[in-house]
Every structure is written in C-alpha cells, then in structure tokens.
Amino acid sequence: MSPSPLGPALAQKRVLICVGSGGVGKTTVAATLALRAAVEGRSSLVCTIDPAKRLANALGLSALGNTETQVPAIVLEGLGVSPRAKLYAMMLDMKQTWDELISRFAPPEQRERILSNRFYQSLSTVLAGSQEYISLEKLWELRRRSEYELIVLDTPPTAHAMDFLDAPNRILDFLDNEAAKWLLTPALKAGKVGLSLFNLGSSYVTKALSKFTGVETLQELSSFMLALSSMNEGFRERARGVRELLKDPQTGFVLVTGPQVERLDEVLHFQALLQQNHMEVLAVVVNRIHPMPPQRLWEDAARLAPGRRTKVEQTLAELKSLAEQDAQGIAQIQSACPLTPIIQVPRFDLDVHDLTALWRTGRFLLGDEHLA
Amino acid sequence: MAGLLDKRLWIVSGKGGVGKSTVAAALALRSARAGRRTLVCEVNTQERVSRLLERPPAGPDIRLLEDNLWAVDVRPQEAMREYALMTLRFETLYKTVFENRLVRYFLRFIPSLQELVLLGKILFHLQEKRPDGTDRFETLVLDAPATGHAITFLNVPQVLLRTVPPGPMAREALKMRDLLVDPRITAAVLVALPEELPVNEALELHAALRDRVQIRTHAAVLNSVFPERFTDGDLQALAGYPELLTVAKTQHDRAALAVLAGTKLERNLHVPVYPVPRLFVPSFGRAAIEEIMGHLEPLVTGAS
Numbered sequence: 001m002s003p004s005p006l007g008p009a010l011a012q013k014r015v016l017i018c019v020g021s022g023g024v025g026k027t028t029v030a031a032t033l034a035l036r037a038a039v040e041g042r043s044s045l046v047c048t049i050d051p052a053k054r055l056a057n058a059l060g061l062s063a064l065g066n067t068e069t070q071v072p073a074i075v076l077e078g079l080g081v082s083p084r085a086k087l088y089a090m091m092l093d094m095k096q097t098w099d100e101l102i103s104r105f106a107p108p109e110q111r112e113r114i115l116s117n118r119f120y121q122s123l124s125t126v127l128a129g130s131q132e133y134i135s136l137e138k139l140w141e142l143r144r145r146s147e148y149e150l151i152v153l154d155t156p157p158t159a160h161a162m163d164f165l166d167a168p169n170r171i172l173d174f175l176d177n178e179a180a181k182w183l184l185t186p187a188l189k190a191g192k193v194g195l196s197l198f199n200l201g202s203s204y205v206t207k208a209l210s211k212f213t214g215v216e217t218l219q220e221l222s223s224f225m226l227a228l229s230s231m232n233e234g235f236r237e238r239a240r241g242v243r244e245l246l247k248d249p250q251t252g253f254v255l256v257t258g259p260q261v262e263r264l265d266e267v268l269h270f271q272a273l274l275q276q277n278h279m280e281v282l283a284v285v286v287n288r289i290h291p292m293p294p295q296r297l298w299e300d301a302a303r304l305a306p307g308r309r310t311k312v313e314q315t316l317a318e319l320k321s322l323a324e325q326d327a328q329g330i331a332q333i334q335s336a337c338p339l340t341p342i343i344q345v346p347r348f349d350l351d352v353h354d355l356t357a358l359w360r361t362g363r364f365l366l367g368d369e370h371l372a
Numbered sequence: 373m374a375g376l377l378d379k380r381l382w383i384v385s386g387k388g389g390v391g392k393s394t395v396a397a398a399l400a401l402r403s404a405r406a407g408r409r410t411l412v413c414e415v416n417t418q419e420r421v422s423r424l425l426e427r428p429p430a431g432p433d434i435r436l437l438e439d440n441l442w443a444v445d446v447r448p449q450e451a452m453r454e455y456a457l458m459t460l461r462f463e464t465l466y467k468t469v470f471e472n473r474l475v476r477y478f479l480r481f482i483p484s485l486q487e488l489v490l491l492g493k494i495l496f497h498l499q500e501k502r503p504d505g506t507d508r509f510e511t512l513v514l515d516a517p518a519t520g521h522a523i524t525f526l527n528v529p530q531v532l533l534r535t536v537p538p539g540p541m542a543r544e545a546l547k548m549r550d551l552l553v554d555p556r557i558t559a560a561v562l563v564a565l566p567e568e569l570p571v572n573e574a575l576e577l578h579a580a581l582r583d584r585v586q587i588r589t590h591a592a593v594l595n596s597v598f599p600e601r602f603t604d605g606d607l608q609a610l611a612g613y614p615e616l617l618t619v620a621k622t623q624h625d626r627a628a629l630a631v632l633a634g635t636k637l638e639r640n641l642h643v644p645v646y647p648v649p650r651l652f653v654p655s656f657g658r659a660a661i662e663e664i665m666g667h668l669e670p671l672v673t674g675a676s
C-alpha cells in the first residue's frame with residue numbers, strides 16, 4: 001500500500017487549494033481534507049463556494065453566510081471518530097466579501113461612491129475573474145489571521161481551472177501598469193472627478209473609442225476607476241500578498257478531475273501552469289472512478305437462474321465497459337504527468353453529500369484504502 | 373408541443389460535466405439532417421463538438437463540418453476585433469484605436485465587455501443574411517457555458533442596460549436582449565444528470581433564466597439514465613450473493629434515482645423531460661452522438 005502524498009500535506013501545510021473545472025467533486029474533496037486534518041489533530045477550516053444542500057447541512061452551514069462556523073463535535077462523533085481538533089466551515093459570499101473589502105480599505109469619503117457605482121456592482125457580481133480574485137483575497141485574509149492550522153479552499157467553478165491562478169496577476173497587472181498610472185495620475189493630482197479623456201492620447205483615438213462605448217460610459221468608468229484608485233496601494237499590497245501566498249512552500253494545490261479522456265487537456269495545462277509559476281501540485285485526484293468488477297462476480301452470476309443471470313451479466317458488462325473507459329483516461333493522465341502522484345477515488349453508490357460519505361472519500365484520499 | 377425546429381436559437385446549458393456538448397452536437401446534427409443550415413457555437417472553450425462528430429476542430433473561424441453543418445469556437449480576441457470592426461467600420465481605425473496600449477487597458481476594465489462581444493458575435497450570426505435575403509444560418513445551436521457562467525453570459529445585455537448610459541453599447545445590448553427573450557426565436561434546453569446536484573442546478577438555472585434573463589425553458593434532457601432492470605424479487609433472490617446484490621442494488625438505485633430526477637424536473641420546470649440512456653461504449657464518438665440524436669428526436673420535431 002503506497003502512502004498518499006496528502007498525508008504529510010495534511011500534517012504540515014497551512015493552505016490547501018482544490019482546483020478543477022465544474023462538476024468534478026472539488027467541494028467534496030476540500031471538505032474531506034479539512035475533516036481528516038481536524039480528526040488527526042489540526043484545527044481546520046474549509047472555505048467552500050456553493051456546497052450541495054445536504055453537505056452544507058452536515059457541515060452546519062444551513063443558515064450561515066460569509067462567516068466561519070464550527071462543525072459541532074457531536075456531528076463528527078456520529079462518524080465513530082473523536083476529532084482531536086476543531087473543524088470549521090464557511091460558505092464564501094463573493095458580493096459580501098467585495099463589499100467588506102471596499103468598506104475596509106477605501107478612504108471614508110470614497111466608500112459610498114464606490115459601493116453605489118453601477119460599474120462596481122457589476123464588478124463585484126458578474127465580472128469575469130472577480131470571483132476567483134475575491135476568493136483568494138479571502139483566503140489571504142484568513143491565512144493572515146492565523147487562527148487555523150490548516151485552511152482548505154474550494155475554488156469557484158471556473159470553465160478552466162487555469163483562470164483561477166491568473167486572477168491576482170490580472171488585478172496586479174492592471175494596477176501596476178504604466179498605462180493605468182498615466183491615465184490616473186494627472187487626474188489624481190488635479191483632484192478631479194473623472195479623467196481627462198485626452199490623456200488617452202490623440203483625440204481621434206478617444207473619439208473612436210467613445211463611438212465604440214459611448215462618451216458617457218467612458219466618463220462614468222473613468223470616475224469609477226478614479227474612486228477605486230484611492231485604494232490602489234491597499235489593493236496592490238494585497239494582490240501581491242495573494243500571489244506570494246500561492247507560491248508559499250506551506251501552500252499546496254490539489255487538482256481534482258474526472259477520469260474522462262476529455263479532461264486530460266485541462267490536467268496537463270494546469271500542471272504546466274502551476275510548475276511554471278513555482279506552485280506545488282501535491283496530487284491529481286481522479287474522482288468517481290468505476291472499478292472493474294472482479295472475475296468472481298461473473299462466476300457467481302453463472303450460478304443464477306437464467307432470467308436473473310441475464311440481468312446480472314448485463315449489469316456486469318456495463319460496469320466493465322465503464323471501468324474500461326475510466327482506466328483509459330487514468331492511463332493517459334498517468335503517462336502525461338509521470339511525476340505527479342495520482343490518487344484514485346471510486347464512484348460511490350450514490351451521491352457523496354454527507355459526512356459518512358466524506359469519511360469514505362477520505363480513506364481513499366489518504367491511502368487507507370485503494371482501488372484494486 | 374412545439375419542437376425545437378420551430379425555433380432558431382437553441383441554447384444548451386446545465387451543470388458542468390452533464391454532457392452539454394454531447395447534447396448540443398446531437399441537436400446540431402439533427403437540425404442539419406432536417407435540411408437546415410446549422411451553426412453550432414462553442415464559447416471560448418476546448419472544442420468538443422467537432423471532436424465528438426469526428427471532424428477536425430473548427431477554431432475561431434466558421435468552418436463547414438459536413439452538409440448543412442458549420443461550427444465555430446467563439447473566442448474573445450477574434451470576437452472583439454469583429455465587433456469593433458462592425459462598430460468602427462474601418463480596419464485602420466481599429467488598429468489605431470484597439471491596438472493602442474492604453475485603450476486595451478481601458479477596455480479590459482469595462483464590465484462584461486468580453487461577454488458582450490462573445491454574445492454579440494453569436495447573435496450577429498443569427499441575423500446574418502445571404503445575398504438572396506434568406507438567413508445565412510437557419511438554426512444556431514449554442515453550447516453555452518455551465519450554469520453560473522451561462523447566467524452571467526446570457527444576462528450581459530440586461531446588466532449592460534442597467535449599467536451603461538445610453539449610447540452604442542446600450543443600443544447593442546437592447547438588440548441582443550430582444551432576440552434572447554423572444555420565445556419565437558430562442559429556446560433553452562437544460563441538461564441534467566440523474567443526481568442531486570445537476571438536477572438542482574437545472575432548477576436554479578431555469579429560475580434564473582426566467583426571472584433575470586426572461587428566457588423560457590423549452591425542455592430538459594436527462595442524460596445518462598440507467599434503465600430499470602431489477603425487480604424486488606430479483607434483489608431478494610440475490611441475498612445469497614452479497615457482492616452481486618450490491619451490484620444489482622446500485623444499478624437499481626441509479627435507475628430509481630433517474631425516475632425521481634425526471635419527476636422532479638418535470639414538476640418544477642413544467643416542460644417535457646427527454647431521457648437519454650447511459651451509453652456503454654468503449655469510446656464516445658460519432659456513433660454515440662447519432663444514437664443520442666435518436667433519443668432526442670421528439671425534442672427536435674415535437675412529435676410525441
């Protein structure tokens with residue numbers, strides 16, 4: 001039985017980040033890791049985005065918003081284990097986290113202007129990348145407070161796992177860019193609300209741009225950027241902090257994926273991107289694998305009455321076909337990233353949404369149990 | 373019940389991993405077989421539809437896959453260029469303006485501009501005409517992003533109408549919204565798996581599309597349904613073989629879950645639900661898509 005790389009990680013890391021595209025079981029893996037760490041004696045927090053209702057209830061998240069809450073010990077004892085440390089959970093509310101960030105860091109005279117700005121409202125709710133950024137921002141804040149020995153972050157369901165990593169860079173890139181400074185500085189110095197559009201360069205550029213967006217849009221946007229720029233220093237510092245946190249040796253990534261061959265590209269991209277950015281991939285978790293039904297089941301089936309035998313054999317044949325499909329996918333992932341540990345988790349009989357199921361998932365993640 | 377063939381824009385969405393691209397590919401193929409010039413659009417993703425149909429990838433330019441069937445992967449950069457060229461008319465002007473470093477910076481910060489140009493390009497193709505005045509594409513199948521992103525994406529025109537002051541962007545947004553909310557043109561097909569999360573997401577998506585975007589759900593597809601096979605008697609008879617019993621019980625539970633999921637979808641969405649059985653094939657390619665197409669026949673034609 002080979003030891004799981006997640007064992008040492010649970011004992012030593014301070015931050016684990018579960019990434020992967022939507023529908024692969026990230027939330028379950030994140031919750032499982034925090035649960036195991038707590039049971040083994042490290043106080044842990046799982047920060048999830050939008051868990052299944054049953055899982056949320058099991059974690060005591062039913063009525064809670066953006067704050068951390070302790071999962072009652074009695075619930076955990078129902079598993080037949082007595083956790084040696086506390087387990088906390090929270091459900092991240094993106095909009096509220098943005099608002100808190102602004103309220104805390106914008107100068108008082110700008111606060112209302114930002115919060116009520118129409119552009120801000122779409123920035124904080126719908127702008128692509130802003131969810132990813134704000135979840136990292138929250139992680140950074142939680143990590144700085146140092147109240148938990150381990151924080152496990154479940155990430156928003158990006159179309160591409162890679163989008164997530166790029167979020168702090170995009171913010172930093174924006175704030176640190178010469179172009180942005182050039183745009184904003186004269187207006188800041190003059191204390192004007194709104195930018196001089198002529199700063200954009202030759203005026204026909206500006207005219208053409210406003211033909212594209214409308215003059216008023218440009219003006220409103222520039223006044224929003226100006227208001228936001230009062231937070232620039234704070235933002236920049238935090239965005240840098242976030243970026244550092246991702247590279248910190250005490251931070252590790254767990255890439256969650258399914259066994260389908262079409263997921264392969266994503267695994268490879270992500271792997272390359274993390275390595276390029278000096279971030280540590282602890283493992284690729286291949287979730288919901290159909291195990292191959294063992295030969296003895298066919299022998300058992302052969303002893304059944306004919307009608308039942310047909311039904312059972314058809315079911316076994318179907319399972320075999322599913323197992324073969326999955327094995328193909330896993331073999332490809334394995335050969336494509338030979339240096340990364342791959343952890344296989346079987347598909348359980350029903351959906352995995354309660355603590356008992358998390359516990360079972362944990363046995364595979366931590367290597368107590370393996371697929372044959 | 374009207375079939376999809378009565379509509380022109382077929383939007384396929386649902387939770388990640390439920391088989392949206394598979395369903396979109398099957399629907400597009402069926403539309404093309406009905407003799408309609410059909411364009412299937414994927415949105416800034418790793419292309420799946422062309423691969424499922426065992427054709428070379430389409431890429432960002434519209435490409436003919438086979439008779440009556442075209443595909444395109446709509447990507448931000450190319451879409452932005454096309455969109456800008458449409459509004460600005462001149463290539464040189466585009467270059468001066470949009471290849472200006474400062475402008476590029478500025479544009480990145482305009483909320484939802486990327487989604488706007490992506491959706492704008494798709495809806496542009498919906499309205500494109502041939503020289504004889506007929507529609508260039510009679511059916512447009514949109515393999516839309518997963519739930520949350522789909523809502524954001526399709527909601528862009530409405531958000532913009534609230535956000536931007538009157539002007540070109542607002543006018544564009546208004547045109548886009550009018551197309552999307554017109555039930556004679558647009559039909560949303562929600563895909564789910566017979567499991568708790570995908571079903572709940574389909575219900576959320578349905579409500580969000582209805583309340584925020586004003587797009588009506590036309591139908592749901594319940595994908596990967598396991599057939600009902602074992603009777604209670606069968607299960608009792610397997611008591612002496614615990615492992616086989618587990619196998620049979622799992623199959624039985626999954627089949628039961630599919631029935632439940634179908635009922636839940638039907639009751640909450642008030643639209644027909646079309647089950648597609650789980651296929652047990654070594655690799656998922658064209659043959660599988662054709663088989664799925666057969667199961668979606670009543671959805672497309674409206675025949676019961």
